[in-house]
Amino acid sequence: MRILVIGGTRFIGFHFAEAALAAGHEVTLLHRGRSGAGLLPDAEHLIADRDDDLSALRGRNWDATVDTCAYFPRQVWKLAANVDPGAAGRYLLVSTLSVYDEPAAPGYAEDSPLLPSNGPEAEEVTAATYGVLKAQCERAARQAFGPETLLVRPTYVIGPRDYTHRFDYWVQRLTRGGEVLAPGRPDAPLQVVDARDLAAWMLALLEQGASGPYHAATPPPFGMGDLLDAVASAVAPPGTTLTWVDEDFLRATDVPDRALPLWPANPAVRATSTADPAAALATGLVLRPVAETARDIEPFEPQPETLAPDREAELLAAWHARQA
Numbered sequence: 001m002r003i004l005v006i007g008g009t010r011f012i013g014f015h016f017a018e019a020a021l022a023a024g025h026e027v028t029l030l031h032r033g034r035s036g037a038g039l040l041p042d043a044e045h046l047i048a049d050r051d052d053d054l055s056a057l058r059g060r061n062w063d064a065t066v067d068t069c070a071y072f073p074r075q076v077w078k079l080a081a082n083v084d085p086g087a088a089g090r091y092l093l094v095s096t097l098s099v100y101d102e103p104a105a106p107g108y109a110e111d112s113p114l115l116p117s118n119g120p121e122a123e124e125v126t127a128a129t130y131g132v133l134k135a136q137c138e139r140a141a142r143q144a145f146g147p148e149t150l151l152v153r154p155t156y157v158i159g160p161r162d163y164t165h166r167f168d169y170w171v172q173r174l175t176r177g178g179e180v181l182a183p184g185r186p187d188a189p190l191q192v193v194d195a196r197d198l199a200a201w202m203l204a205l206l207e208q209g210a211s212g213p214y215h216a217a218t219p220p221p222f223g224m225g226d227l228l229d230a231v232a233s234a235v236a237p238p239g240t241t242l243t244w245v246d247e248d249f250l251r252a253t254d255v256p257d258r259a260l261p262l263w264p265a266n267p268a269v270r271a272t273s274t275a276d277p278a279a280a281l282a283t284g285l286v287l288r289p290v291a292e293t294a295r296d297i298e299p300f301e302p303q304p305e306t307l308a309p310d311r312e313a314e315l316l317a318a319w320h321a322r323q324a
Helices: 012-022 073-082 130-145 166-176 195-208 224-235 247-252 267-272 278-282 290-295 309-323
Strands: 002-006 026-031 044-047 064-067 090-094 150-154 156-158 179-183 192-194 212-216 241-245
Touching: 002 012, 012 026, 012 195, 064 073, 064 195, 073 130, 090 130, 090 195, 150 195, 156 166, 156 195, 166 224, 166 290, 179 224, 179 309, 192 195, 192 290, 195 212, 212 278, 224 241, 224 290, 241 309, 247 309
Parallel strands: 002 026, 002 064, 026 044, 064 090, 090 150, 150 212, 156 192, 179 241
Antiparallel strands: none
């Protein structure tokens, strides 16, 4: 297949392009040239900003288009306006589980109600607008590229090359060992998917000619405790312990959610973190163990907003004093 990848040099896009090239497909990457220097030399590289001039796409034809970085519906419409009718092939949009309204029950399927998508488009991506914007992107994708559009809805994506370092924080912290502050409850729902597994499956969907929405997530029940136990089994030195600290205590001590990445503190996040991936598994999604992903994470500089060691020690001491 001839595949156009929008945003193919960072994280999901990189892993997808790498998998597609390894499988013998012809890959064209559209990116801004900021993170792709020297990467994937066997692919064709088109340097352009999707929010600016996309004329490089005109007069070209592909069998499939994979869009990894559409955050605004206007970006979907701009792409469609610069690709000749029918020239995009099957369009795959990387969306998110955040498109759902609060599900009625755990284990919800792809037909669960979505957030409203017919309102005005927000001007920026925030925690409050992200889900609605992605729902609007899905709607625009179907309208622009037709009913055969593929909508991949992943949960938190983890693995090598993750520039957010959310999962990586826990790998690095548990590698240090000692007493580790674990936020909230171990049974708080949380789902993840390795970017490499996501990429291989997305390619398989295109090869199968699939369409429609699919969840990409760890099958429930899976929680924060399962994640941290898996990471600890892979990287923690002997004697490492997890101390679960109450959510109300963390709130009272002004610990923001982002200080402890992946902490499912938001009720809406907990509600949508129980998606049923049965449809995806039936089409070939294979999920590697979280411990395997943890072993593949390389060291990195800590993010400034995450919990510093001194602050963690203070919180643990205060928590133990409260429990005494």
